[in-house]
Amino acid sequence: MRYELFYWPTIPGRGEFVRLALEEAGADYIDVARLEGRGLGVPAMQALMAAGRGDFAPFAPPFLRAGRLVVAQTANILAYLGPRLGLAPAAEAGRLWAHQLQLTIMDMVTEAHDTHHPIAGALYYHEQKPQALLRAAHFRGTRIPKFLDYFEGILAHKTSGRAWMAGNALTYVDLSMYQLLAGLNYAFPNTMARRARQHPRLIALCARVAARPNTAAYLASRRRLPFNEHGIFRRYPELDP
Amino acid sequence: MRYELFYWPTIPGRGEFVRLALEEAGADYIDVARLEGRGLGVPAMQALMAAGRGDFAPFAPPFLRAGRLVVAQTANILAYLGPRLGLAPAAEAGRLWAHQLQLTIMDMVTEAHDTHHPIAGALYYHEQKPQALLRAAHFRGTRIPKFLDYFEGILAHKTSGRAWMAGNALTYVDLSMYQLLAGLNYAFPNTMARRARQHPRLIALCARVAARPNTAAYLASRRRLPFNEHGIFRRYPELDP
Numbered sequence: 001m002r003y004e005l006f007y008w009p010t011i012p013g014r015g016e017f018v019r020l021a022l023e024e025a026g027a028d029y030i031d032v033a034r035l036e037g038r039g040l041g042v043p044a045m046q047a048l049m050a051a052g053r054g055d056f057a058p059f060a061p062p063f064l065r066a067g068r069l070v071v072a073q074t075a076n077i078l079a080y081l082g083p084r085l086g087l088a089p090a091a092e093a094g095r096l097w098a099h100q101l102q103l104t105i106m107d108m109v110t111e112a113h114d115t116h117h118p119i120a121g122a123l124y125y126h127e128q129k130p131q132a133l134l135r136a137a138h139f140r141g142t143r144i145p146k147f148l149d150y151f152e153g154i155l156a157h158k159t160s161g162r163a164w165m166a167g168n169a170l171t172y173v174d175l176s177m178y179q180l181l182a183g184l185n186y187a188f189p190n191t192m193a194r195r196a197r198q199h200p201r202l203i204a205l206c207a208r209v210a211a212r213p214n215t216a217a218y219l220a221s222r223r224r225l226p227f228n229e230h231g232i233f234r235r236y237p238e239l240d241p
Numbered sequence: 242m243r244y245e246l247f248y249w250p251t252i253p254g255r256g257e258f259v260r261l262a263l264e265e266a267g268a269d270y271i272d273v274a275r276l277e278g279r280g281l282g283v284p285a286m287q288a289l290m291a292a293g294r295g296d297f298a299p300f301a302p303p304f305l306r307a308g309r310l311v312v313a314q315t316a317n318i319l320a321y322l323g324p325r326l327g328l329a330p331a332a333e334a335g336r337l338w339a340h341q342l343q344l345t346i347m348d349m350v351t352e353a354h355d356t357h358h359p360i361a362g363a364l365y366y367h368e369q370k371p372q373a374l375l376r377a378a379h380f381r382g383t384r385i386p387k388f389l390d391y392f393e394g395i396l397a398h399k400t401s402g403r404a405w406m407a408g409n410a411l412t413y414v415d416l417s418m419y420q421l422l423a424g425l426n427y428a429f430p431n432t433m434a435r436r437a438r439q440h441p442r443l444i445a446l447c448a449r450v451a452a453r454p455n456t457a458a459y460l461a462s463r464r465r466l467p468f469n470e471h472g473i474f475r476r477y478p479e480l481d482p
Contacts, residue, residue: 075344100312
């Protein structure tokens with residue numbers, strides 16, 4: 001099975017959570033919107049979104065095509081891919097738990113995005129900067145602690161398999177946790193540095209993820225898109241004093 | 242199996258999406274935080290959240306206990322319950338599709354909430370009212386059309402089973418769509434009235450849902466909590482001129 005990933009080609013964004021799973025597993029996939037040619041590129045992605053409502057049409061990227069199937073919503077894609085890539089717990093209870101954690105990660109991703117877009121995604125950052133300053137302050141002071149304390153607590157209270165978020169082996173949740181922390185470190189370096197002692201287990205987890213051979217090779221490759229000020233995690237110094 | 246639902250007792254909120262599925266299916270369940278007595282009420286809910294991190298501890302309500310299993314995140318709970326309550330498509334492709342739709346509904350729910358809380362959930366509405374006016378204007382003008390046009394398009398382009406969102410029979414997605422439209426009608430009555438002709442199929446879907454005997458009986462019961470100005474969908478006239 002060759003998987004086809006569809007996502008905006010110039011930002012890591014939500015697509016990166018899927019890409020990390022495909023890369024760690026060494027899966028056969030193409031990154032459609034980043035390729036040029038007939039049936040490729042952003043036009044191919046947009047054509048699939050416009051076509052065939054009622055037939056698994058995505059609301060937004062990322063989405064994955066696997067044969068005749070089209071799966072959208074980041075956490076849903078990972079719930080689908082996880083068992084196929086050997087990146088999910090085996091039992092149903094473990095899969096539900098992994099998915100719950102993933103959905104909570106995605107909730108934090110949305111809140112991180114809204115720090116620079118608290119009024120509307122359709123407006124530029126500079127058009128909502130006063131509101132962004134307010135929202136970012138609450139995100140730094142209240143939401144980062146709440147989410148990261150929760151995730152750190154998961155690791156701290158595990159009775160076995162403390163190396164990984166869900167179960168006793170690496171899952172897509174660990175890869176997503178890596179990306180979440182990487183994004184937060186990029187966007188809020190001062191806040192994250194001040195809080196580093198509060199989440200040592202998450203930091204160690206991310207180091208373990210980054211050291212996985214496939215993931216390490218991917219992170220060093222040109223396939224890994226850098227964070228930038230068009231994506232979800234943006235470094236605006238005024239939002240992280 | 243007696244299911245135990247945990248959610249804040251005074252608002253419909255996200256818990257209502259789960260409640261609708263349990264009620265339509267005639268499931269055996271208790272609404273723990275709304276009951277009084279030993280091991281019941283909000284303290285019981287909070288105790289479960291505080292206990293045993295790493296052991297399926299929820300990040301936030303709603304969550305469902307089913308025997309030894311605790312499942313959190315609204316869409317995850319519905320993905321778990323759907324097949325057990327006869328409210329999900331039978332095949333994996335259909336279930337992924339239903340879950341994608343549910344996650345997109347939940348995204349819209351979050352955005353509806355943020356119209357009155359664009360800066361921080363920890364602040365009162367009156368402390369972020371100027372920003373709420375801005376965010377609500379974009380929600381009404383851009384996001385309501387984008388989401389509802391998408392959902393309406395799903396129904397319009399189906400080749401079979403046009404009565405329901407996913408597949409050929411009622412699923413939890415239809416129940417959630419009912420709740421989403423009910424919430425939007427409550428919070429944004431003027432906007433929704435002006436746009437009603439743009440989504441006739443969604444309106445008809447909601448009427449079919451509300452006419453289901455179990456759901457109709459539930460909606461007329463005292464178990465159905467009214468919308469109010471403490472929940473996700475709030476009627477602040479200035480946000481819907």
